[in-house]
Amino acid sequence: MNVKSRVRLGAVVGAAVLSVGATAGSAVADAPSPRVLAGVGSDTTQDVMNAIAEVVDGGATIASYNATGSATIKTRVTGCDDVIRPDGSSAGINALNSDVDALHGCLDFARSSRGPVDTTTQDLTWIPFAKDAVSIAVREDSALNNNLDLTTAQLHDIYTCDLTTLNGVSLTPLIPQANSGTRTFFLGKIGVTEAQLGTCVGTMQEHNGVELDSAGDIAPYSIAQYIAQVTQVANDRHGATVLGKVDGSEPFTTEGKLNTSFVYSRDVYNVVPTKKVSDGDATITATFVGVSSKVCTATDAGQSVIEKFGFGQISTCGATTLKGER
Template identity: 70%
Template sequence: MNVISRARLGAVLGAAVLGVGVFAAPALADPPAGDYRVLAGAGSDTTQDVLNGIGDAVDGGRTIASYNATPTGTVKTREVNCEIARPNGSSAGVTALNTAVDTNSGCLDFARSSRGPADTSTSQDLTFIPFAKDAVSVAVRDDSALNNDLDLTTAQLAAIFRCDAGARVLNGVTLTPLLPQLNSGTRTFFLGRIGVTEAQVGSCVATMQEHNGLALDTAGDIAPYSIAQYISQVTNVVEDRHGATALGRIDGSEPFTAEGTLNTGFVYNRDVYNVVPTAKLTDPVIDAVFTGTDSKVCTAVSAGQSVIEKYGFGRIDHCGDTTDPALKGER
């Protein structure tokens, strides 16, 4: 079994944070209808909940409107002429932000992204501003034989998601691998870490909405999963959609610390970002909300606790940094 079971993880985190009210009602999925705040953003499923929490904690909930990745359909971000297709995933959010910039619509001011820029060679139109640490492990059902001291290597994962013939069975179970939806930053990140291109993804791989453990409904299911999302789901900080899943080790690396928090040194760790138009970095509201370690995103507190940590993420000393040229790009 995993070193920290689902039940123990909940108990450990619960004991650690009950005193600061972490089990209060989760932040709203979207701002209430007609609540058009100063800044509007959308995109990543991974960071939608923590941005909802930050939006509620900052300026009495008046400044940041963060719209969830699901359900499908449209979302209205401004009172007039801003009913747009709801962006589902980091790439969808970045694309929607680019569209807002190109058309000067004002419909979106930032995008949520769990990946860095896809292209830094031809444009510096967008700046990816890191604000927290996450990591990605793999989830399996906790009642499956796959969850028997699960510890996969990167080479094994590459073979599994290429659907190589010799990698289709593990612990006597036929594997049914799943990947997050297209446009998911987690999908892009995970495939990059295991060294598999989109063209190499095997025909045995199905698609699921990322970080939704309810989609793992057969014994052979295996999928990448945000560790921060898993922690916040298990502890009921957000809607609990982890289902019957458990997280395994990768290359011997443990997803959780002994206290049940995110292991920020996990082998597949990553920064997560808020993306803003580079030309808007000097805007006083954008600057105050996103830029620097003293920004409102980086310092948001709820009931005496860092909102970033409340939602299962790790804090970083470069939160709000806008100086890294490798984080400017994307067109």
């Protein structure tokens, strides 16, 4: 993989928690103790799943561990070694897959902002629960923020380092960390493989706008995460970033909500072992499966938690048709 050594991990300001005074059902940094279902993975959906976890069964069922934090997490009171914390969708899916193969029973689901990339088996089931989209972020005080509307072709050339300046600014493109679902999704949308990624591209923790600290910085960003950050229902780490258009598509509606028709829109998922779905595991089914599942119907003070955290609702919430290996 050709990735520039200018890595900016670790620039997150503060812990991934809400400010004092957050309302009930808002995100927490991590599950305070092991619970019935343990999940890991995506940075994109960690905050909304933390909030859903606090609503579902009064916080007794779902333990959703953040993508970053302590090196390890403890998912069971007894019977399980500490789990190395997975950072990103692919890392979470791989950890779940390994746990299933080894019959450990220490993980129950993985958060994912991408669909399956390996369908050689049907060991895992991707259960969609919300709509997101990925736009492009730049600093508000940069000349790049001048009617920013990039085409897919331009983004392809930026991330292969064939387009190196824009609006008189030397570009310093950033891409989310390895194992990020947003990284996989975004590269797929702009038609760039990992092997084609240019040496001018640096890495960052996804959706951490604080890491865009120079005028030429440009990075993919979850629109739902951005909304949750600027409305401060999630830890506000958007820094000085703003989101631009892609192929003429606006990231927000006139009401400031996610434009679910954005050109790079995507479903987000909770991934579970297929056998637990096919065997009718009562807790997995009640929590994740079907439009009436606890995740799909979670509300906080009468408001959909999914929408509160910037995501869009989908008619296919809880579907179990999408299966794969990784």
